[in-house]
Amino acid sequence: xxxxxxxxxxxxxxxxxxxxxxxxxxxxxxxxxxxxxxxxxxxxxxxxxxxxxxxxxxxxxxxxxxxxxxxxxxxxxxxxxxxxxxxxxxxxxxxxxxxxxxxxxxxxxxxxxxxxxxxxxxxxxxxxxxxxxxxxxxxxxxxxxxxxxxxxxxxxxxxxxxxxxxxxxxxxx
Numbered sequence: 001x002x003x004x005x006x007x008x009x010x011x012x013x014x015x016x017x018x019x020x021x022x023x024x025x026x027x028x029x030x031x032x033x034x035x036x037x038x039x040x041x042x043x044x045x046x047x048x049x050x051x052x053x054x055x056x057x058x059x060x061x062x063x064x065x066x067x068x069x070x071x072x073x074x075x076x077x078x079x080x081x082x083x084x085x086x087x088x089x090x091x092x093x094x095x096x097x098x099x100x101x102x103x104x105x106x107x108x109x110x111x112x113x114x115x116x117x118x119x120x121x122x123x124x125x126x127x128x129x130x131x132x133x134x135x136x137x138x139x140x141x142x143x144x145x146x147x148x149x150x151x152x153x154x155x156x157x158x159x160x161x162x163x164x165x166x167x168x169x170x171x172x173x
Contacts, residue, residue, distance in 0.1 A: 006069055007098065009105045012062045014055065019072045020063070021054035023090050030091035035124045036150070043148035061085065064105055066098045076102040078109060082159075084120040087129075099129060107133075111159060119156040127153050 012020075028036075028045035036044070063086065066074040074089040076099075084106065089098045110118055121141060122130050131137075135155040143150045 007073070007101055008067050009101065010065045010067050012058060012065060012075075014059065016065060016072060017055040017058045018049075018051045020058060020065075020075055021049040021051050023072055023075065024054070024086070024088050025049040026091055027088040030094075031123075031125055040148055040150055043145035044150060046146075064102060064109070066093075066102050068093065068098075074098040074102050076106050078106050080113075082110060082115040082118045084118055087120075087126060103129075103133060107159070111161075114161075115159055117156055117158050119154070121152040122155050123152050127155070130155050130157075133157065 025045045025047070029041050029047075031041060033041075061077045061079075063075040063077040065072055066089070072090070073093040074087075076087045077085040079085060087099055087102060089102075107118070118135070119138075120126075120130055120135065121143075122135075127137075135157040138154040138156055141152050141154055143152060
């Protein structure tokens with residue numbers, strides 16, 4: 001778990017937009033073809049990545065970035081209403097805690113914004129990740145991308161406000 005020793009979470013900067021688009025593309029195309037076929041992967045993340053479209057999108061979305069030794073290793077997006085639009089980890093860093101660190105940062109940010117719930121359309125790959133973090137399955141979705149069907153899963157998690165600490169050092173008689 002080398003990544004966690006040097007991993008830091010940063011806010012999006014436009015200088016990283018092409019890197020994010022490339023990471024997205026690499027992540028999708030590294031998915032086991034038993035989960036999503038190469039045709040589905042291409043519909044999801046066309047080759048080559050559309051860097052101009054990503055730059056425009058990211059200027060609005062402003063994701064949180066996972067950086068290890070100046071290298072982008074993952075990103076996650078939190079919309080104002082609690083929607084998690086993207087969570088991707090570079091294939092070389094999967095299984096090292098990058099997505100977990102990104103999610104923990106996002107949930108802390110959501111709580112600081114006093115959001116009452118988070119929701120996501122999780123891929124087959126991401127569904128177990130979100131289930132382990134307390135998300136509940138709402139329904140399966142069939143999405144059309146360029147004439148190709150993709151399946152994802154609508155999931156949500158209620159964020160229970162932290163209980164105030166009612167016990168003070170002076171409360172013991």
